[in-house]
Amino acid sequence: MTIAVSDPPARMTHGFDYTKLVLYGFALVLCVLIVLPMSWLVYYAFVDKDGAFTLRNFATLVNDPTLLDPLITTFTLAFSTSLICCVVAAPMGWLVARTDMPLRRTVRLLVTASFVTPPFLGAIAWELLAAPNSGLINKVYRIVTGADADSHLFNIYSFPGLIFVVTCYTFPYVFVLVANALERTPSELEDASSILGASTWETARRVTVPLVLPAILAGALVAFLQAMTLFGSPAILALPAGFHTMTTKIWSLFQYPPKPELAAAASLPLLILTVILLRAEHTILGRRSYAVLGGKNSDPRLIRLGWLRWVALAMCFIVLLNPVFLPYAALFNATFSKVASQFISFSNFTVHNIHFVLFELSATKLALYNTFVLGIATATIGTVIAVVISYLTTREAVTGHKALGFLATAPVAIPGIVLGVGLFLSYTRPPFVLYGTLWILLLAFLTLAMPAAYQQMQSAFKAIHPELEDASRILGATRLKALRQITAPLLRTSVIATWCFVFVGTIRELSAAVMLFTSETKVISVLIFDLNESGDLAAISVLGLIMLVVTSGIVALANRLRLGGGSVRLRDN
């Protein structure tokens, strides 16, 4: 993906160059988005209640067992999740990318479905499935085996239970990285190996695996990161089990009386670790230059599995039962049952839950409204910013474009809950009091969406050769006219796809929203979280299904446009 023209396009020499103004404008916007909340975060971490410099907050963090234990738990959780993700997802990625397993596209689609399922919704669905006594799976287990009333197969309210659920919604990250890497790996290298007499399996072992190893490692890091910064699933499953993770602890530090200093201090290790891990990922992936060597790669050779392909397919579907089929079925069941944990039957069937959510629950309308307004606003503004910045950076249109690119990618390193804390500290006091308005949520969602949107638009711009624009410019068009007439039509589908993914990422966001909402600015994810705390599982199922229908509709639309869903990294929360 090199750009043939190495000279930056000639700059306009006459008149005022408005692109400079645009650059500074957008740089300022990005600074406000990122630098302001993070500065407040650091400031608060180092001051006491009276505003004097102190390291006491960190001392408390290390000495208080109720704060130290979550830190250890979080690392164990992230490490285990990351390991299991690799073990499960890497073979699946290989099966889909490199073998003749049937239904490969369907498997991919289903992985995407687990990708877009909000993890907190998955966690609640797994409560319905595997709560030790009332869980549907455990009920079936007792009926089938005749075991006594106390025994259970799974206990989701446990540390292994939490690892399991987090893994369910994290493994797609590894899968996508591995599958994409394998698809991009030229089969010439493998052909060479075969021609030199290596068997299929030897080739796989000595050529394919080393080629894909960087992707697996990168996937492991991303999975670690996701598990570490996840808020929803631990809040739903860990608290009943009697333990905290870092994110739930940070959140609980905001309960009355709030301890923002401690929360800020607890957020910093998460932030620093995220930055380090992302650097590591960058280094690992940066070395993978051989994967995209050469101009015309032939299609990767598919390995024939013989009868084993049916076994492989069965394995894939067994894996996909966990993030997709079972949870969706449980939510569907709970939507139409009088008792959430009983199977739908004649005596148990009801539509009351739907009626309750749509017509009685007074929070529904406002939350739906807020969610969609924020989704549309974030997607629109986010896409516009991403388009402009990608243009400036890929076309190297102005000096300082690298800094812009960096600023747009930087939020990747900010976990949602940490950003929530930072924004809360920044915008609850003068001069900028945005707390209580949708603006603060918009800022949060924009910041969180920026890296994915920017990455996607940037690769779209890179795919369009600048000579098309240059031709237009040479023929006398201004930069803006060239953009409008040449670049814009070519980019249309990418823009729509980016919009869709930002929208989907926004309406499922919980970890920042839960720090920033007020009664007037509640969104669906927060409403679902609230309902979980009061045990209204049926209402959650209805709202959850609404959310899933909207999300899948949008994702289907984006997929229709055949646009790289694989390269987009949705955030978990």
Next chain:
Amino acid sequence: MRNIRFSRRDVLKGSTALAVGAIFAEPVRAAPPPASAITPALIEAAKKEGKCSFYTAMDLQFAEQFGKAFEAKFPGVAVRVERSGAERVFTRIAQEYSSNIHAVDVVNTADQAHCIVWKRNNWLAAYVPQDVAQHYDKGYYDADGFEVVTRILVSPIAYNTDLVKKEEAPKSFADLLDPKWAGKMVKAHPAYSGTIMNSTFQVARDLGWEYFEKLAKQRVMQVQSATDTPKKIALGERAVMVDGAGYLVIREKEAGKPVEIVYPTEGTPLATGPSAIFKAAPNPNAARLFFNWMHSRDGQQMLVDVARQYSPHKQTVEKPGVRKLSDIKLMKEDPEGVEKGAEEIKRRYAQIFKV
């Protein structure tokens, strides 16, 4: 925890002695406002505002029903229910007010201590509905007219009758320490629920924190809301509920679920749930109308009949199926003690139960 200089219990005892019954017996600083009836002018003004924002800790399903009943009586005034645990509602209001956001009209909490703080902060509006002045004991409303008790809650023990035989059911808090209940109990959280904040305070005062330390060894399932524990035993997720909203156990039972209530022999924790109007309420007239209706005989009877809670209104008629409050051995409520001890309770609880 180990280096506490004096026993928490001594402090609590001390403050209890000072505080028992003192909350409403403070010297009257100002005469309470004259009792207000629902006038056509009030209804008209409320309709102009069109809505009322109701922050409450009531069970969500009932809170919405309650709001809808009001809307049916006074069409044109919509009630928006903002439900969460009482301690969460308290945090929310504090956060909103510290950022100068005045969104709440009427609040109904499950923790008297909250009203002490709000009153001290000078956030509340004095308003005494006519029914309150005529039909409520003086102990059930503030002498200065800043708050009225809307509902009286108890936090009993309860169990699932499919999982536990009647003769084997626990009779007291002490019974719950029996190893046979290990892994079979569910409990709500004092940092979320006002009912549980009060019950934790009362049990810790009467039985000592050692009780909770022993209870924590029983692998108790920890949920947040006092409205969730009855649901968890009704689902059969756990056999026994350590604490939670008694009224919901009765509601579940009357809906045919296999649950039974137990009033522990040591005494049942008590939490009176007061309501108040905020001075800076965005819809002051709708707030007063709703507040007035809530404490009228209509609203209160609905609380008794549908929510199955206890009403402070003398004219409400009891509906069979609920044990009379006077027949239950109750623990003593101490809002001032809770107000002073809340932070310590949360801290200590988090240490013992790890969440």
